[in-house]
Amino acid sequence: MDKIVSLARRRGFVFPSSEIYGGLGSAYDYGHYGVLLKENVRARWLEAMVRERDDIVALDSSIILHPRVWEASGHVEGFTDPLVDCRTCKQRYRADQLDQAQCGKRPSKKPGETSDCDLTEARHFNLMFKTRVGAVEETGSDAFLRPETAQGIFINFKNVAQLARRKPPFGIAQVGKSFRNEITPGNFIFRTLEFEQMEMEFFVPPDSADEWYRYWVDERYAWHLRYGVRESHLRIRPHDADELSHYSSATSDIEYLFPMGWSELEGVANRGDFDLRQHSEHSGTKLEWVDAGTGERFVPHVIEPALGLNRSMLTFVIDAYDEETVGDNERTVLRLHPALAPVKAAVLPLIGKNADMVSKARSLFEELRVDAQVEYDDSGAIGRRYRRQDEIGTPFAFTIDEQTLADDTVTIRDRDSLAQERIALAQVRAHLTDALHKPWSSPKA
Amino acid sequence: MDKIVSLARRRGFVFPSSEIYGGLGSAYDYGHYGVLLKENVRARWLEAMVRERDDIVALDSSIILHPRVWEASGHVEGFTDPLVDCRTCKQRYRADQLDQAQCGKRPSKKPGETSDCDLTEARHFNLMFKTRVGAVEETGSDAFLRPETAQGIFINFKNVAQLARRKPPFGIAQVGKSFRNEITPGNFIFRTLEFEQMEMEFFVPPDSADEWYRYWVDERYAWHLRYGVRESHLRIRPHDADELSHYSSATSDIEYLFPMGWSELEGVANRGDFDLRQHSEHSGTKLEWVDAGTGERFVPHVIEPALGLNRSMLTFVIDAYDEETVGDNERTVLRLHPALAPVKAAVLPLIGKNADMVSKARSLFEELRVDAQVEYDDSGAIGRRYRRQDEIGTPFAFTIDEQTLADDTVTIRDRDSLAQERIALAQVRAHLTDALHKPWSSPKA
Numbered sequence: 001m002d003k004i005v006s007l008a009r010r011r012g013f014v015f016p017s018s019e020i021y022g023g024l025g026s027a028y029d030y031g032h033y034g035v036l037l038k039e040n041v042r043a044r045w046l047e048a049m050v051r052e053r054d055d056i057v058a059l060d061s062s063i064i065l066h067p068r069v070w071e072a073s074g075h076v077e078g079f080t081d082p083l084v085d086c087r088t089c090k091q092r093y094r095a096d097q098l099d100q101a102q103c104g105k106r107p108s109k110k111p112g113e114t115s116d117c118d119l120t121e122a123r124h125f126n127l128m129f130k131t132r133v134g135a136v137e138e139t140g141s142d143a144f145l146r147p148e149t150a151q152g153i154f155i156n157f158k159n160v161a162q163l164a165r166r167k168p169p170f171g172i173a174q175v176g177k178s179f180r181n182e183i184t185p186g187n188f189i190f191r192t193l194e195f196e197q198m199e200m201e202f203f204v205p206p207d208s209a210d211e212w213y214r215y216w217v218d219e220r221y222a223w224h225l226r227y228g229v230r231e232s233h234l235r236i237r238p239h240d241a242d243e244l245s246h247y248s249s250a251t252s253d254i255e256y257l258f259p260m261g262w263s264e265l266e267g268v269a270n271r272g273d274f275d276l277r278q279h280s281e282h283s284g285t286k287l288e289w290v291d292a293g294t295g296e297r298f299v300p301h302v303i304e305p306a307l308g309l310n311r312s313m314l315t316f317v318i319d320a321y322d323e324e325t326v327g328d329n330e331r332t333v334l335r336l337h338p339a340l341a342p343v344k345a346a347v348l349p350l351i352g353k354n355a356d357m358v359s360k361a362r363s364l365f366e367e368l369r370v371d372a373q374v375e376y377d378d379s380g381a382i383g384r385r386y387r388r389q390d391e392i393g394t395p396f397a398f399t400i401d402e403q404t405l406a407d408d409t410v411t412i413r414d415r416d417s418l419a420q421e422r423i424a425l426a427q428v429r430a431h432l433t434d435a436l437h438k439p440w441s442s443p444k445a
Numbered sequence: 446m447d448k449i450v451s452l453a454r455r456r457g458f459v460f461p462s463s464e465i466y467g468g469l470g471s472a473y474d475y476g477h478y479g480v481l482l483k484e485n486v487r488a489r490w491l492e493a494m495v496r497e498r499d500d501i502v503a504l505d506s507s508i509i510l511h512p513r514v515w516e517a518s519g520h521v522e523g524f525t526d527p528l529v530d531c532r533t534c535k536q537r538y539r540a541d542q543l544d545q546a547q548c549g550k551r552p553s554k555k556p557g558e559t560s561d562c563d564l565t566e567a568r569h570f571n572l573m574f575k576t577r578v579g580a581v582e583e584t585g586s587d588a589f590l591r592p593e594t595a596q597g598i599f600i601n602f603k604n605v606a607q608l609a610r611r612k613p614p615f616g617i618a619q620v621g622k623s624f625r626n627e628i629t630p631g632n633f634i635f636r637t638l639e640f641e642q643m644e645m646e647f648f649v650p651p652d653s654a655d656e657w658y659r660y661w662v663d664e665r666y667a668w669h670l671r672y673g674v675r676e677s678h679l680r681i682r683p684h685d686a687d688e689l690s691h692y693s694s695a696t697s698d699i700e701y702l703f704p705m706g707w708s709e710l711e712g713v714a715n716r717g718d719f720d721l722r723q724h725s726e727h728s729g730t731k732l733e734w735v736d737a738g739t740g741e742r743f744v745p746h747v748i749e750p751a752l753g754l755n756r757s758m759l760t761f762v763i764d765a766y767d768e769e770t771v772g773d774n775e776r777t778v779l780r781l782h783p784a785l786a787p788v789k790a791a792v793l794p795l796i797g798k799n800a801d802m803v804s805k806a807r808s809l810f811e812e813l814r815v816d817a818q819v820e821y822d823d824s825g826a827i828g829r830r831y832r833r834q835d836e837i838g839t840p841f842a843f844t845i846d847e848q849t850l851a852d853d854t855v856t857i858r859d860r861d862s863l864a865q866e867r868i869a870l871a872q873v874r875a876h877l878t879d880a881l882h883k884p885w886s887s888p889k890a
Binding site: 009010011012015017019020021022023024027028029030031032034035036038039046051052054057058060061062063064065066068129130131132133134140145152155156158159160163164177179181193194262279281282283284286287330369373376379417 | 454455456457460462463464465466467468469472473475476477479480481484491496497499502503504505506507508509510511513514574575576577578579585590600601603604605608609610613622623626638639702724727728729730732751814818824884
C-alpha cells in the first residue's frame with residue numbers, strides 16, 4: 001500500500017486534505033489525474049447501470065434529508081460503533097477491532113495487552129454527522145448528513161415509479177457523497193469520513209427476490225472483471241446468518257485481495273421490504289406497487305448493489321500497479337483498462353526544442369483532444385516522459401521524430417507491450433478511436 | 446416559473462426533497478431526466494474548462510476541510526446574513542431584503558409596513574452549516590460544510606503547482622457540492638441549501654490580472670451562448686465600487702433574464718492575492734510562485750469564474766421552454782442544445798403491438814445506445830409519445846412504420862422544425878452521430 005500511496009501523491013492523484021493546516025484524519029483531496037480516473041470509474045458504472053439498461057433510472061437526492069428519514073431507516077437508533085478509551089494513553093479504539101489496533105504507548109502491543117492500559121467500558125456512538133438546518137441556531141432543527149445514499153432512493157420510490165412510468169422489476173441508481181464520522185484504521189482511501197457511493201436499489205416482486213439477488217451478485221462481479229480486475233484477486237463471500245443485517249435475508253460481499261488482505265469491495269444485499277415498510281409507516285405514505293390495470297398490489301422487495309467510488313478507484317489502481325525491469329531500467333506502470341485511464345494518449349515531440357516537431361505534435365494534439373483526454377508534453381528526455389505516462393497509466397504514446405518530418409508517419413508506443421510501430425499521421429485519430437473501443441486483453445499476470 | 450416547475454415535476458426532472466415527510470424548504474431531488482441534463486451541463490463545463498485547455502487542471506477537494514480554513518478565508522467572521530424577526534407573526538426575514546418579503550399577517554404589505562409589525566434589530570447569522578468531527582461529541586472539534594468550493598482550491602495551490610508542474614498563468618477547476626444555511630425567496634432551484642458549484646481559480650502574475658479578468662468575463666459569457674442561451678437574455682453587469690467584496694478589485698455578474706427579472710447567473714471576480722495571502726499567514730506555508738530557474742517569486746493574483754450547476758441547468762431549461770400551436774394541437778417543447786438534451790433520440794415503433802415493428806425498433810435502439818443516451822417507447826398513440834419527447838427536449842425521433850417493414854427506411858423527426866424525412870435504417874447511427882456533432886443553429890426566437 002505504501003507504494004500506491006507514494007505513486008498517488010507523486011503523480012497528484014490523491015493527497016491528504018487540508019495538508020497546509022496539518023491535515024484532517026481520513027480525508028483526502030483528488031488531484032488532476034485522480035479526478036479524471038474517478039470520473040471514468042463513475043461513468044463506467046453509470047453506463048452499465050443506466051445507459052445500457054431499460055430497467056434502471058437515475059436519481060440525485062439531497063445529502064441533507066428530512067431528519068425523520070433516519071428515524072425510519074433505523075440509523076438514529078442503531079447506526080453506531082462501540083468505542084473504548086484508554087485512560088492512560090488517551091487513545092480511542094473500536095471495541096470490536098482491538099485486535100487490529102496498536103497500543104498508544106507500546107505500538108508493538110494491542111490495546112489492553114499491557115499493564116499500562118486502562119480501557120473504559122465500550123460505549124455506542126452514532127456515526128452520523130449532525131448539523132442544524134434553519135437560519136438561526138436556537139430555532140433550527142437537527143439534521144444529519146446522509147451516511148448512505150440508499151434512503152434518498154427509498155423515499156422517492158413512489159415519485160419515480162409514477163413519473164418514470166416504471167413497474168417492478170425496475171431500479172433506481174444514484175452516485176453521490178455520504179458521510180460517516182468513524183474511527184478508521186487508516187488504509188488510505190479505503191475508508192474515509194466523506195466518500196462517494198454508487199448505489200442502486202432494484203425493486204422486484206417478492207417472489208422473484210432470490211432470483212434477482214443472485215442475478216445482481218453475478219452482474220456486479222462481472223463488472224469488476226470487465227474493467228480489468230484480476231479474477232484471482234476477486235471473490236464472492238456470502239454472509240453467514242449471524243453477520244446479516246437485521247433487515248437482510250441474504251448479503252454477499254464481492255471481496256478484493258487488498259494489500260491488507262481480503263476485504264469488501266462491493267456489497268450486494270437482499271433488503272427485503274424492510275425500507276419501504278419503515279418509510280410507509282413513518283411517513284404515512286403507502287410505498288407499494290399498485291397495478292392500475294389488474295389492481296394487483298404488493299410492497300416490492302429490494303436488491304441493493306452498493307459500491308464505494310473511491311474504493312473502486314483504489315482497487316483499479318492497486319490491481320493495475322506493476323513494476324518491471326526493461327533492459328537496464330526499472331519502470332512503474334499502471335496497467336489500467338483504457339476506458340478507465342485518466343489520459344488516453346500522450347503526444348510527444350522527440351526533441352522538445354525542434355520547432356518543426358513541436359508544430360506537428362501540437363497539431364496532432366489539437367486533433368486528438370476533440371475525442372478524448374490527451375496530453376502534450378515536450379519537457380526533458382523522451383525516456384522520462386514515457387515513464388511519467390506509464391505511471392499514470394496512459395495506454396498509448398505518439399512520438400513525432402525526424403522521420404515524421406520526412407514522411408508524415410509517427411511511432412505509436414503501447415504502454416503494456418512496449419511495442420512500437422509506425423503509422424501515418426493522418427491515421428492516428430481513427431487508430432486511437434479503434435484502439436480505445438476494441439476489447440481489451442489484459443496484460444496482467 | 447410556475448410552468449417550469451410544473452414541467453420539471455411532471456416529467457420527473459426535479460421534485461421537492463423528502464416529499465413524503467412533508468418536504469424540507471429549499472431542497473430538491475433530481476429525477477432521471479434531471480440527472481441526465483445536469484450531468485450534461487457538468488460535462489460541457491469540464492470540457493470547456495479542462496479538456497479543451499492546456500492551462501487548467503482538475504481538483505476534487507473535501508466538503509469538510511480543516512476548520513482553520515474558514516477562519517483564514519474570513520467566513521467564520523464575515524459570512525453572515527442580517528436577519529430580523531417579527532415578534533407578532535414570528536416570521537424571520539433578511540434585513541436587507543425586507544422590500545422583497547411579505548408580512549406574515551398581511552401578505553399584501555411588506556414587513557414593518559403595518560402597525561401590527563414589531564421587528565427586532567437586525568442580527569448577523571453565519572450561513573455555514575456546522576458539525577463536529579471526531580467519533581465522540583465531547584472530544585470532537587467543530588467543523589463546517591464548505592459554503593464554496595474555492596477555498597479547497599486555494600489551500601491546494603502549492604500541491605498542484607508542484608505536482609502538475611504548472612506555472613502561472615494556470616487554473617484549477619472543481620465541481621462539487623456546497624452548503625449555505627440561508628433564508629431563500631423560493632425561486633425553485635435558483636438558490637437551494639445545498640447546491641453544486643463549478644468554480645475555477647486562475648492564478649496569474651499580478652501585472653496581468655486585469656487582462657485575464659477581462660478574458661474570463663468574455664470567455665464565460667461565450668460559453669452560455671455556445672450552449673444556446675439567447676443573447677437577448679444575457680448581459681454582463683460590472684459591480685459598482687460599493688458592491689465589491691472587500692477582497693475584490695473588480696467583479697462582473699453574467700446575468701440572465703429569469704422570470705423574476707435579471708439575476709446573477711455566473712460571477713467572475715478578480716480576487717487579487719487576498720486568499721493566498723490569508724492562507725499563507727494562517728497556515729505558515731508560503732503560497733507563492735517561485736521560478737526555480739530565475740528565482741523570480743510572486744504571490745499570484747486570482748481570477749475566479751463561479752457558476753452554480755443547478756442554476757445553470759435551470760437557465761438552460763427556462764431559455765429552452767417554448768409553447769406553440771401545431772395545427773389543432775398545442776405542444777410544449779424544450780429547445781435544448783443537443784449536447785445538453787438528456788435523451789438524444791427516441792426510437793418509436795408506430796404501432797406498439799406490431800411485433801415486426803417492435804423487433805426492428807428494438808434492434809435500432811440497441812445499435813444507437815452504444816453511442817448515446819437514447820430511449821425506446823412503444824406505449825400509446827404516436828402523437829402522445831412525440832409530445833413526451835418534446836417536453837424532455839429530445840432532438841430526434843426515429844419512427845418505424847409499415848414502410849420500414851417493406852424497404853428498411855425510417856422517418857426522422859426534428860424536434861424544432863417538425864420536419865420529417867426518410868432515411869435508410871442502415872444510415873441512422875451515422876446520421877445521428879453527425880447530427881449531434883454538427884454546429885447547432887438555434888431555433889429560438
